[in-house]
Amino acid sequence: xxxxxxxxxxxxxxxxxxxxxxxxxxxxxxxxxxxxxxxxxxxxxxxxxxxxxxxxxxxxxxxxxxxxxxxxxxxxxxxxxxxxxxxxxxxxxxxxxxxxxxxxxxxxxxxxxxxxxxxxxxxxxxxxxxxxxxxxxxxxxxxxxxxxxxxxxxxxxxxxxxxxxxxxxxxxxxxxxxxxxxxxxxxxxxxxxxxxxxxxxxxxxxxxxxxxxxxxxxxxxxxxxxxxxxxxxxxxxxxxxxxxxxxxxxxxxxxxxxxxxxxxxxxxxxxxxxxxxxxxxxxxxxxxxxxx
Amino acid sequence: xxxxxxxxxxxxxxxxxxxxxxxxxxxxxxxxxxxxxxxxxxxxxxxxxxxxxxxxxxxxxxxxxxxxxxxxxxxxxxxxxxxxxxxxxxxxxxxxxxxxxxxxxxxxxxxxxxxxxxxxxxxxxxxxxxxxxxxxxxxxxxxxxxxxxxxxxxxxxxxxxxxxxxxxxxxxxxxxxxxxxxxxxxxxxxxxxxxxxxxxxxxxxxxxxxxxxxxxxxxxxxxxxxxxxxxxxxxxxxxxxxxxxxxxxxxxxxxxxxxxxxxxxxxxxxxxxxxxxxxxxxxxxxxxxxxxxxxxxxxxxxxxxxxxxxxxxxxxxxxxxxxxxxxxxxxxxxxxxxxxxxxxxxxxxxxxxxxxxxxxxxxxxxxxxxxxxxxxxxxxxxxxxxxxxxxxxxxxxxxxxxxxxxxxxxxxxxxxxxxxxxxxxxxxxxxxxxxxxxxxxxxxxxxxxxxxxxxxxxxxxx
Ligand SMILES: Nc1ncnc2c1ncn2[C@@H]1O[C@H](COP(=O)(O)OP(=O)(O)OP(=O)(O)O)[C@@H](O)[C@H]1O
Ligand SMILES: [Mg+2]
Numbered sequence: 001x002x003x004x005x006x007x008x009x010x011x012x013x014x015x016x017x018x019x020x021x022x023x024x025x026x027x028x029x030x031x032x033x034x035x036x037x038x039x040x041x042x043x044x045x046x047x048x049x050x051x052x053x054x055x056x057x058x059x060x061x062x063x064x065x066x067x068x069x070x071x072x073x074x075x076x077x078x079x080x081x082x083x084x085x086x087x088x089x090x091x092x093x094x095x096x097x098x099x100x101x102x103x104x105x106x107x108x109x110x111x112x113x114x115x116x117x118x119x120x121x122x123x124x125x126x127x128x129x130x131x132x133x134x135x136x137x138x139x140x141x142x143x144x145x146x147x148x149x150x151x152x153x154x155x156x157x158x159x160x161x162x163x164x165x166x167x168x169x170x171x172x173x174x175x176x177x178x179x180x181x182x183x184x185x186x187x188x189x190x191x192x193x194x195x196x197x198x199x200x201x202x203x204x205x206x207x208x209x210x211x212x213x214x215x216x217x218x219x220x221x222x223x224x225x226x227x228x229x230x231x232x233x234x235x236x237x238x239x240x241x242x243x244x245x246x247x248x249x250x251x252x253x254x255x256x257x258x259x260x261x262x263x264x265x266x267x268x269x270x271x272x273x274x275x276x277x278x279x280x281x282x283x284x285x286x287x288x289x290x291x292x
Numbered sequence: 293x294x295x296x297x298x299x300x301x302x303x304x305x306x307x308x309x310x311x312x313x314x315x316x317x318x319x320x321x322x323x324x325x326x327x328x329x330x331x332x333x334x335x336x337x338x339x340x341x342x343x344x345x346x347x348x349x350x351x352x353x354x355x356x357x358x359x360x361x362x363x364x365x366x367x368x369x370x371x372x373x374x375x376x377x378x379x380x381x382x383x384x385x386x387x388x389x390x391x392x393x394x395x396x397x398x399x400x401x402x403x404x405x406x407x408x409x410x411x412x413x414x415x416x417x418x419x420x421x422x423x424x425x426x427x428x429x430x431x432x433x434x435x436x437x438x439x440x441x442x443x444x445x446x447x448x449x450x451x452x453x454x455x456x457x458x459x460x461x462x463x464x465x466x467x468x469x470x471x472x473x474x475x476x477x478x479x480x481x482x483x484x485x486x487x488x489x490x491x492x493x494x495x496x497x498x499x500x501x502x503x504x505x506x507x508x509x510x511x512x513x514x515x516x517x518x519x520x521x522x523x524x525x526x527x528x529x530x531x532x533x534x535x536x537x538x539x540x541x542x543x544x545x546x547x548x549x550x551x552x553x554x555x556x557x558x559x560x561x562x563x564x565x566x567x568x569x570x571x572x573x574x575x576x577x578x579x580x581x582x583x584x585x586x587x588x589x590x591x592x593x594x595x596x597x598x599x600x601x602x603x604x605x606x607x608x609x610x611x612x613x614x615x616x617x618x619x620x621x622x623x624x625x626x627x628x629x630x631x632x633x634x635x636x637x638x639x640x641x642x643x644x645x646x647x648x649x650x651x652x653x654x655x656x657x658x659x660x661x662x663x664x665x666x667x668x669x670x671x672x673x674x675x676x677x678x679x680x681x682x683x684x685x686x687x688x689x690x691x692x693x694x695x696x697x698x699x700x701x702x703x704x705x706x707x708x709x710x711x712x713x714x715x716x717x718x719x720x721x722x723x724x725x726x727x728x729x730x731x732x733x734x735x736x737x738x739x740x741x742x743x744x745x746x747x748x749x750x751x752x753x754x
Contacts, residue, residue, distance in 0.1 A: 091642065093638060093641065093642055096634075096637065096638065096641060098556070098557050121644050121645070121646050122644065123644075124641065124642055124643065124644040125643070125644030126644075128642065128643065128644075129642040131635065131638060131639065131642070133635060135633075135635035135636060135638065135639040136639075137636060137639065137640070137654055137658075138636075138657075138658055139657070147640070147643060147645075147653070148643040148644065148645075151643065151644065151645050151649055151653070152644060198639070201639075201643065202642075202643065205643055205644065
């Protein structure tokens with residue numbers, strides 16, 4: 001197991017910040033290794049030395065991270081730093097991109113998910129995903145939510161399926177708005193409603209790990225609060241990794257926070273520590289709003 | 293010949309005019325450094341001058357060429373002896389033909405009389421005068437246009453707007469030509485069909501069960517009276533189209549699904565063009581493939597099974613037509629399947645659906661309207677296809693649904709009606725127009741429905 005000592009934090013003279021050096025161009029700020037403890041006592045998923053290439057381009061560089069049982073890990077970082085890419089590695093959604101290549105080791109419990117003998121279909125049922133852009137099927141609201149349970153044969157009767165659909169929509173905070181029009185098409189909903197529909201669709205198959213890629217980017221504050229509540233509830237049974245651009249949201253919902261920068265995992269730690277006392281210069285710059 | 297020379301000279305003049313226009317536009321603002329003071333870029337002044345040089349001259353030339361032969365003819369006729377002039381139109385036409393042939397040094401049908409010699413000399417001289425005159429008129433018009441355009445050039449002159457307008461009108465002209473040609477064809481088919489329906493009642497045509505267009509042309513000939521019931525042709529057409537679609541739709545659709553959902557990008561890069569080569573094979577090649585290879589194959593195997601297969605069968609034609617249509621269906625379906633957003637696939641795969649479940653539950657339902665549209669287009673293609681059926685389906689108008697028998701189609705009958713010596717106003721010939729009209733209406737309806745379906749689908753995703 002890879003352990004990183006806290007001492008690797010780089011001290012940068014205050015004058016450098018004052019001089020307004022670009023954080024990337026400046027050698028003294030180069031990222032080498034991750035600051036903070038990437039491990040947890042009770043991991044559900046473990047990623048070790050993961051590299052991801054799009055063609056020849058390195059998008060994720062040597063990232064190692066644990067995601068613990070019943071915890072919410074928030075991933076933050078500037079746009080294009082590889083958060084979505086890393087998230088998609090965790091349920092092998094990157095397989096669908098021809099030019100994408102993943103190196104390193106990712107385990108769910110003790111199972112290597114990139115093992116050639118592993119069947120990705122049950123993996124994706126176990127590790128569900130909510131995508132950055134809402135992507136409901138052009139089917140009815142009911143069929144959208146029932147899609148997963150039907151495919152996996154989770155129910156034996158119509159009433160069971162009805163229950164799952166209702167429960168999932170309730171959890172996603174959408175039930176009240178759509179209960180009278182379940183047979184209308186899902187693409188006819190507003191953007192925020194669509195995103196909650198997608199959340200309902202994902203939790204309808206009861207995944208053990210849920211990956212959320214900016215689930216609230218299209219939501220109003222009320223719906224956002226509802227989803228955050230949901231994340232809190234889900235945490236009791238599930239493991240959650242969430243990508244977000246909202247520092248407040250990361251602070252509210254997560255126990256641990258990971259800060260990505262240009263494909264590298266710069267710093268990871270308890271959310272409270274990261275936000276009150278970031279140790280890496282880049283993290284500090286980002287959360288204090290100096291760039292990103 | 294002379295006109296070609298004239299056009300080449302005109303093009304040369306236009307090139308010169310372009311250069312002159314560019315130069316002058318730069319000069320009026322005091323050299324290339326001053327072009328910002330010009331309303332338009334110098335090249336627009338060049339085009340402007342060139343258009344003034346070329347367009348009026350070309351229009352006049354066009355007019356000249358189209359009127360010239362008529363005018364010369366009238367002049368020659370008016371100089372002919374009274375006896376010839378009072379001949380009926382058809383014979384007069386022959387005489388004039390002879391005069392023209394004589395003038396060009398070709399073989400003449402009858403004796404060459406001195407009067408004809410004279411007329412042909414007259415004809416020749418008129419023609420030469422006309423050419424010379426057109427040369428002078430057109431070239432002086434071009435020079436005038438050049439001067440006019442050139443003198444209009446001034447810093448504030450809006451050459452760009454003029455050139456854009458001229459281009460717009462040229463485009464309008466071209467599309468008008470396309471539209472009017474189509475309209476003309478449709479109308480001529482329509483009027484000839486109406487003539488046909490005056491002889492054969494339209495109800496006999498549409499609902500008759502017999503097709504045997506042989507008619508006695510002269511009164512003393514022995515022949516059948518002719519029957520023009522279109523039902524057997526229609527059933528034959530539909531039978532063959534049905535067989536073709538039964539072959540083409542599953543194979544085309546599945547290969548499209550394989551190519552867009554399963555195949556790697558490198559395989560796709562080779563397989564797609566390869567499949568589209570099928571679409572580039574001339575239909576006549578498919579035709580003899582059907583007649584010489586597939587039809588005997590079917591007959592031999594049918595005999596082994598104890599079936600009675602005729603040597604030309606709907607099955608052979610339909611099978612080969614199906615193969616011909618495969619690339620049509622597969623590339624259209626491939627397009628609509630690719631138009632289904634990747635996020636739909638991600639959503640389905642992300643829940644743990646397999647690829648085939650994703651195809652079945654998400655991709656196909658989303659792409660279905662587009663696929664249906666593509667299939668309808670393919671059907672209208674199958675109905676209009678001629679070569680394969682001419683060679684492989686036979687000519688006998690059997691009213692049958694048995695694919696092992698020979699049937700005939702609307703297009704085949706149009707071909708046979710018009711091949712060989714024809715009398716232009718016999719019902720037999722006119723029937724071809726009626727069949728053409730019918731075919732046109734059917735494919736038009738199919739195309740309209742198909743385009744409508746495809747468009748509706750587009751709106752759903754873009
Ligand atoms: N399908 C792809 N093909 C090629 N390059 C890609 C692809 N997807 C992402 N990338 C590249 O990988 C890098 C990381 O992208 P990613 O989508 O993971 O960023 P992100 O952190 O999620 O950004 P955002 O916050 O804007 O969503 C970017 O430089 C991007 O250009
Ligand atoms: Mg992203």
